[in-house]
Amino acid sequence: MAPSVSELLNAPVEIFQKVAPSASKAKTLEKEREAGASYPFYLPTFDLNEKFPPIEIFDHVEAGTRANPAKPTFINDNVTLNHLSPYLGTEVTGVELSELTKEGLDELALFAAERKVLLFRDQKFKDIGADRQIEIAKHFGPIHRHPTSGNVKGYPEFHVVYRSENHDPFSEYRGGNRTNYTGWHSDVSYEKQPPGTTFFFILDQPEIGGDTIFLSQVEAYNRLSDEFKKRLEGLRAVHSAGPQAEYSRQRGGPVRREPIETEHPLVRVHPATGEKALYVNQNFTQRIAGFKKEESDYLLNFLYDHLAKGSDFQIRASYKPGTVVVWDNRVTCHSATPDFSPKFRRHAVRLTPQAEVPVEAKA
16 A cells, blocks of 8 residues: 555656657557556556545544444354454455445444454455445445545546556655655545545455555554543644645646645544544644644654554554455554565555544543
8 A cells, every 4th residue: 555645756757748648659658557467447547637626524424333233244153253463453254345235334334443454355346346346435435536646547536556567656765765665654634534444455466575564543542651641632733735745746747636734633533433543644744733843743753653663553464366455544554565576566446435524532
């Protein structure tokens, strides 16, 4: 799950040209991009003429609040659950996501909130078609359309993650002044109503590597002292889309919607579980509202360090053919691990339903 800005950095330059390349050049480029891809329909496109209006506030009813707490769809003799950590992460076998009823989808939202990250194996999801995939994801909220990342032509709901020999979004990291590629983030947290229950499905993956690491911002909050928790509750942090948009502009990439800045609680409450979670991430959190720069930097850097070092509340999600990962963006952070050679293709798609305006935790 590469950060969207990074995906743009080394995309073929023809993708970004405002004047279409010659027919022969375009044909060659298309062959290069599609060669060997199992699902060429989902290859990324970057249309500079595509524009989105500002996202308006909408009423949101959390699907997990409607769920049967017993979760009979997932807790029964026909389903096997393999918990990866006490705090987050469960492998699920025996459930076909594409066949869930509305009640089952409500239970999925609650289970994802409780376990933070769910890995479903041997799914048909990638083969049910774009319209049905979108229909399922929309059960959890309006699907976010990303302002800068690659999407699918005619289907801006899809956020495409793609890396191959001809499209290597992490080459900037390897060539830059960095010792590792880890970039903890919660997707598009700058939105007024950031994502909740999120779908990510694999189309092509390398034989080894290309995992995603996740952490629980609930357990990260729980580890703090009571006195420190009291100091954090009531604070608000500014999340910004500005750097992401500027990065895309510098590379000649799209900015489909003008960037915004939004204040969110530093500690938020999940509407279905009532759990409190930190809500900060290095990609999008800029500063703590009302603090001077040095004060904000010290506190945010402590929290980022706390999250990054918490290996005992982190998991590593691996992928196999047919894997679909469902996670709750409100209570987790994640990072790509681009530890595989670019000669291997990694192709995946994310559907990112938006949820409620974050609710502030009360002491």
